[in-house]
Amino acid sequence: VRTGNGYDVHQLEAGDGVTLCGVFIPHDQKLKGHSDADVALHALTDALLATCGAGDIGDHFPPSDPQWRGAASRIFLEHAARIVREHGGTIMNADVSLIAEAPKVGPHRQAMRAKLSDYLGIDIERCSVKATTNETIGFVGRREGIAAIATATVVYRGGKR
Amino acid sequence: VRTGNGYDVHQLEAGDGVTLCGVFIPHDQKLKGHSDADVALHALTDALLATCGAGDIGDHFPPSDPQWRGAASRIFLEHAARIVREHGGTIMNADVSLIAEAPKVGPHRQAMRAKLSDYLGIDIERCSVKATTNETIGFVGRREGIAAIATATVVYRGGKR
Amino acid sequence: VRTGNGYDVHQLEAGDGVTLCGVFIPHDQKLKGHSDADVALHALTDALLATCGAGDIGDHFPPSDPQWRGAASRIFLEHAARIVREHGGTIMNADVSLIAEAPKVGPHRQAMRAKLSDYLGIDIERCSVKATTNETIGFVGRREGIAAIATATVVYRGGKR
Ligand SMILES: [Mg+2]
Ligand SMILES: [Mg+2]
Numbered sequence: 492v493r494t495g496n497g498y499d500v501h502q503l504e505a506g507d508g509v510t511l512c513g514v515f516i517p518h519d520q521k522l523k524g525h526s527d528a529d530v531a532l533h534a535l536t537d538a539l540l541a542t543c544g545a546g547d548i549g550d551h552f553p554p555s556d557p558q559w560r561g562a563a564s565r566i567f568l569e570h571a572a573r574i575v576r577e578h579g580g581t582i583m584n585a586d587v588s589l590i591a592e593a594p595k596v597g598p599h600r601q602a603m604r605a606k607l608s609d610y611l612g613i614d615i616e617r618c619s620v621k622a623t624t625n626e627t628i629g630f631v632g633r634r635e636g637i638a639a640i641a642t643a644t645v646v647y648r649g650g651k652r
Numbered sequence: 653v654r655t656g657n658g659y660d661v662h663q664l665e666a667g668d669g670v671t672l673c674g675v676f677i678p679h680d681q682k683l684k685g686h687s688d689a690d691v692a693l694h695a696l697t698d699a700l701l702a703t704c705g706a707g708d709i710g711d712h713f714p715p716s717d718p719q720w721r722g723a724a725s726r727i728f729l730e731h732a733a734r735i736v737r738e739h740g741g742t743i744m745n746a747d748v749s750l751i752a753e754a755p756k757v758g759p760h761r762q763a764m765r766a767k768l769s770d771y772l773g774i775d776i777e778r779c780s781v782k783a784t785t786n787e788t789i790g791f792v793g794r795r796e797g798i799a800a801i802a803t804a805t806v807v808y809r810g811g812k813r
Numbered sequence: 814v815r816t817g818n819g820y821d822v823h824q825l826e827a828g829d830g831v832t833l834c835g836v837f838i839p840h841d842q843k844l845k846g847h848s849d850a851d852v853a854l855h856a857l858t859d860a861l862l863a864t865c866g867a868g869d870i871g872d873h874f875p876p877s878d879p880q881w882r883g884a885a886s887r888i889f890l891e892h893a894a895r896i897v898r899e900h901g902g903t904i905m906n907a908d909v910s911l912i913a914e915a916p917k918v919g920p921h922r923q924a925m926r927a928k929l930s931d932y933l934g935i936d937i938e939r940c941s942v943k944a945t946t947n948e949t950i951g952f953v954g955r956r957e958g959i960a961a962i963a964t965a966t967v968v969y970r971g972g973k974r
């Protein structure tokens with residue numbers, strides 16, 4: 492069994508909504524980034540890649556590559572899940588903490604978990620999405636950006652691996 | 653086996669001490685919050701809930717609900733541990749990193765671990781409390797708040813779950 | 814099975830390079846600290862110690878102790894790995910996320926993973942190093958410091974421990 496972590500941040504700017512865990516939430520700001528800037532899926536992509544030492548999201552999908560402009564981040568996450576399976580891994584669970592002053596994530600939690608379940612091909616019970624504010628302090632507290640911390644646990648074939 | 657993460661922050665203001673991992677430490681600041689603002693227990697509560705996709709602490713204990721004003725955060729942690737057990741889970745270990753410029757956590761580490769062991773009903777060897785400063789930079793470094801990062805590992809009944 | 818987390822930060826100042834995961838990278842800044850200030854190895858040291866409740870790096874190697882001035886941080890990591898083994902643990906994997914605006918970590922990833930494999934005595938496939946920027950915001954974004962988040966998974970002898 493192996494566990495990986497992931498961390499990502501994207502800046503906020505004036506806009507009409509944010510995409511988090513594959514769910515669009517109307518909001519008075521949007522996330523900046525070369526893709527859809529879904530910090531939750533980016534952090535989780537890194538956490539999965541980590542379990543087999545397969546580099547990070549920037550390695551597989553360079554921000555400088557124009558083909559990922561505006562891309563749906565599910566592409567990145569599904570790619571990472573495929574790499575895990577090719578290494579003989581079975582995803583035990585996936586967990587994301589969103590750190591954002593706004594918008595409220597709670598009303599969208601179930602939709603987000605359903606997306607993760609779909610993208611990863613695992614039971615929704617094994618998919619977790621949580622959220623907290625940064626209590627108005629730091630870059631998250633000043634609404635300059637949204638951060639995400641992800642954890643993924645994967646069992647690899649063979650002995651107690 | 654599944655692993656969950658948790659992250660929490662509370663602001664510091666002038667006061668007479670902070671409660672961290674259930675232990676009161678005299679200090680020239682206190683943590684703001686609707687409950688006792690124990691960031692360590694809040695982060696760990698989220699990490700446990702994550703292992704069975706049971707939402708987050710704000711979901712179970714809305715800050716807007718007056719009944720949790722000044723509450724001891726052990727209530728939140730024990731509630732999460734109960735949910736884990738109801739889902740067939742056995743807690744393997746619980747780990748918290750406190751990020752705080754002050755006060756010093758080291759002298760209170762054993763007392764904090766004993767509290768976690770008591771609240772979670774697991775051996776103290778499986779309970780870990782660590783601390784680091786933020787080297788005087790960022791919101792933690794400016795003593796505007798204290799942050800905590802938690803990890804919990806839980807084995808659920810049934811096959812390699 | 815138990816999972817531990819680790820977090821560390823060191824300030825950046827004018828200099829000629831940084832040591833991350835045991836690899837020196839030429840850069841126009843350096844990391845401040847009592848040892849070589851390798852934030853990645855410090856965070857991972859904490860993550861390993863956490864799996865057996867053995868305190869934190871500051872506990873084992875007080876910054877106030879002059880003998881660790883300028884020390885290579887592999888000493889700290891190897892010490893933690895030894896404690897894990899003495900407790901009957903086998904390290905399943907080690908993962909680090911570096912949060913730094915610069916320098917680029919990608920070109921050094923394989924060298925860093927090889928160092929971790931050497932220090933920990935585990936297969937390189939079980940060693941993961943990832944990196945992300947903080948998108949120019951916060952203390953990392955302002956190049957005031959570099960942060961690291963680590964995760965370690967360890968299986969301890971005996972039943973489903
Ligand atoms: Mg990103
Ligand atoms: Mg809280």
Ligand SMILES: [Mg+2]
Pocket residue numbers: 821822823846850851852855
């Ligand atoms: Mg350090």
